[in-house]
Amino acid sequence: MTTTLITGANRGLGYETARRLVEAGHTVYVGARDPQRGKQAADELGAHYLPLDVTSDESVDAAAEQLTELDVLINNAGIPGPFKEARDLTADEFHQVFDLNVYGPVRMIHRFLPLLERSANPVIVNVSSGLGSIAAAVQADAIDTVPVWVPAPAYGASKAALNMLTVQYAKQLPNLRINSVDPGYTATDFNGRTGYQTVEEGADIIVRLAMIDKDGPTAEYLSLHGTIPW
Template sequence: MTTTLISGANKGLGYETARRLIEAGHTVWMGARDPARGQQAADALGGRFVHLDVTSDASVAGAAQTIADAGGLDVLINNAGISGPHSQAAELTADDALAVYGTNVVSVVRMIGAFVPLLRASSNPTIVNVTSGMGSFAFVHDPERIESKFNSPLYTSSKAAVTMLTVQYAKAFPEIRINAADPGFTATDFNGNTGTQTVKEGTDAIVELATRGGVGPTGTFIDRSGVAPF
């Protein structure tokens, strides 16, 4: 049986990904910062709750130990992220940038560093980094794409960084399938439910990458239609 950890799994895309992977037969650890909400979400789906604040070294290390003690890990899904302030570009501060990058980028490094030892012991090791088409140069320059309609310097650049981290980690760890998934413009509370896709559609690329069984391409960036441009 495949064992999977999803960060930020108590709501939105993380929750729907957990639901679908549990339905597909995975044992799913649902990571969340809030113990009450995280446990409630895990109970509702039949998952396993693990307390996980991706911005904390101690919390991530504790989650890694819990999962190691329970038998190990096959798939890591780095889903947790924040949008940051909805401020005009001229009003953004260095502290704003530190907060967004700390959660969206630095935490990916923290999570991969903590969980690679467990993944290396798996026969089908996989990492899925949830990125965004808003971090794609091609998409944000295409007037036909929704990504070109937004101006959000910190969020978009943080997701571009996640996509590049994916490529670099894939080169560093060729024995692990490491890919990035763009959910697309999905209706969740992340965007005030203004997205045009359902959460099922938004998790198609994530689930696709998480269920390849440790085979296939690595270092790629996909959405629900296939390989996406960077």
């Protein structure tokens, strides 16, 4: 039995990913800050609720103490941050976005790595975005599945940082499969349901990378359409 923990799994892509993995036979832990929403989601999914705030060392530590095994960690929790022009952004706004989107996965990997390293097939999926692709931001034709320009410097920078973490960790931890994924522009509460993909379509690449074996890819940046330029 594969044990999987998904952060921010009480709605949207995290919820749909949990549903699909439960269906595939995984024992799934729904990580969520809100107890009411987390428990409701877990009950609906046939999963387990795990109280978890990835911006808190204490919360991550407490969550880790509740698990005795872990095979797959999906770092899905994130926030878009402010959609502002550069001249209007403050360091505090950047810090809030990075605390969840970057430091959150760092906390999770640091604390859950001992469990993952005991697994016969340890996997980490970092849910990134096409907006984290520097190539796509610079070259209009580099990738055609995401908006080329969106005034979200904090969000894009946080996902670019997450992508670098993926590569750095994958190189240092060759026994794990660690990848970044771009779900695509998916209609969820995250973006006010403006995305052109369904949540089922958006979750496809997350589920696919969560189910790879020891011969699967690592240190890659992937979408359903293939490899994304860094």
